[in-house]
Amino acid sequence: GQVRKLGVPLLDQHEVIFLLTEQEGEESRVVGAIAIDQTKAAAGLAAVAIFQAENVIMATGGPGGIYDTVVYPAGHLGSTGVALTAGAAAVNLGEWQYGLASVKFRWNVSGSYQQVIPRYFSTNPDGTDEQEFLNNYFPTMSKLATGIFLKGYQWPFDARKTRNFGSSLIDLLVYQETVGKGRRVYLDYGANPKGGEGLAPFGLADLDGEAATYLKNSGADGETPLARLRQMNPMALQLYLDHGIDLSKEPLEIAVCAQHNNGGLKGNRWWESNLRHLFPIGEAAGTHGVYRPGGSALNAGQVGGYRAAEYIAHCYAERTIDRETFRHKYAGQIAAKIQVVRRALQTVGQDGQEMSSFRREFQQRMSQAGAHVRFPALVKTAVQEGEQQYRRILNYEVKLNNPAEILDFFRNRQLCLTHLAVLKSIAAYLERGGGSRGSYLVIE
Numbered sequence: 227g228q229v230r231k232l233g234v235p236l237l238d239q240h241e242v243i244f245l246l247t248e249q250e251g252e253e254s255r256v257v258g259a260i261a262i263d264q265t266k267a268a269a270g271l272a273a274v275a276i277f278q279a280e281n282v283i284m285a286t287g288g289p290g291g292i293y294d295t296v297v298y299p300a301g302h303l304g305s306t307g308v309a310l311t312a313g314a315a316a317v318n319l320g321e322w323q324y325g326l327a328s329v330k331f332r333w334n335v336s337g338s339y340q341q342v343i344p345r346y347f348s349t350n351p352d353g354t355d356e357q358e359f360l361n362n363y364f365p366t367m368s369k370l371a372t373g374i375f376l377k378g379y380q381w382p383f384d385a386r387k388t389r390n391f392g393s394s395l396i397d398l399l400v401y402q403e404t405v406g407k408g409r410r411v412y413l414d415y416g417a418n419p420k421g422g423e424g425l426a427p428f429g430l431a432d433l434d435g436e437a438a439t440y441l442k443n444s445g446a447d448g449e450t451p452l453a454r455l456r457q458m459n460p461m462a463l464q465l466y467l468d469h470g471i472d473l474s475k476e477p478l479e480i481a482v483c484a485q486h487n488n489g490g491l492k493g494n495r496w497w498e499s500n501l502r503h504l505f506p507i508g509e510a511a512g513t514h515g516v517y518r519p520g521g522s523a524l525n526a527g528q529v530g531g532y533r534a535a536e537y538i539a540h541c542y543a544e545r546t547i548d549r550e551t552f553r554h555k556y557a558g559q560i561a562a563k564i565q566v567v568r569r570a571l572q573t574v575g576q577d578g579q580e581m582s583s584f585r586r587e588f589q590q591r592m593s594q595a596g597a598h599v600r601f602p603a604l605v606k607t608a609v610q611e612g613e614q615q616y617r618r619i620l621n622y623e624v625k626l627n628n629p630a631e632i633l634d635f636f637r638n639r640q641l642c643l644t645h646l647a648v649l650k651s652i653a654a655y656l657e658r659g660g661g662s663r664g665s666y667l668v669i670e
Contacts, residue, residue: 245259246559247501258277262633280545283505291585294589295483304487307640307642307647314501318489319487324483325397337459338458341437341441343375345419347359347414353410358423359403361425371432371437373396374393375437385667581638592608592645596608605653612642
């Protein structure tokens, strides 16, 4: 609204692939950026756009593209690696938030989706061998049902809530089914949790006091989870219906997904990076800490934006480099960056790993080794594999199927660097004796 009102030009469909920098004494600063015009990507070098910039505000979100199982919107990848490549420092990159989410339509299954006590079950990849997999790990249906209910309140995986049949035990069991056993997990809103393995079938009387009182006060006393969801939150059903999923007719496939990067690019109290004149704000900034209360990300994004704007207005408002100086002073740096684009385009049709396969490789590595269950030995191996993969793309040992894939080349290049930085951050924490905290569990 305000941007349009002031007539600030918007250049949509331009994806930054490099930041241009200058050394100022012992520090570096941003002086511009190189981007690819997505509408012209198929034209190769003709798609390159060069920007002079006194200041760069980076509001690109978290690097959701580094994980295989994510609840980030499809197409949201993040650009953290672009800043890392330019020399920006990061902080707490290994701190994330993970939780249960649907995979066909990416959405957190929190709140009423859990409070109506859906039935959890798993199957083989082909849909056979249906199992009530939670039943083996809870002593009574009361404990199981209350754990499911509390998953609505306590949605993010929390290492502190895995003991004594806490709600985060459910996340671990879903992870065990999906990652450990290669099975698929679903929520069934058409049926209550079934008995078996010594547990009686679910009834509303099985709920502990807090859960029972909540459902009663919500008027959610229906016979099935579907009926209770209609009573409690009919829009929750409509949301999935709007995305082609009818919870009255089909179960909802879920997984434990990466949801938010609590760490990110480092900034000072004005959200300015060590790479001066660069201001990472929102989730791109590492301002959220180990435990991120719900809603605080929005607040932090707003505060960061205000602080960055205030500092720029009061301290960085004057232009320090005119256009002619920019064109001559940074011609060599710009030429070197464009040569990377030219060299990447030369991989069209050559032998090498395709872009889709390259991305899947590091995404699967992250979801297996760098998600909410972390094994030090697995992390160590993942770092070594990540280094090898990053070297491959730096050495152009990949393949583009056509010039338009130049976008995927640079996305994969910066995402691969980011996943390696995250893995190294996790490894450094573990090597110093760090244990379970926040939204991950360390298993020796």
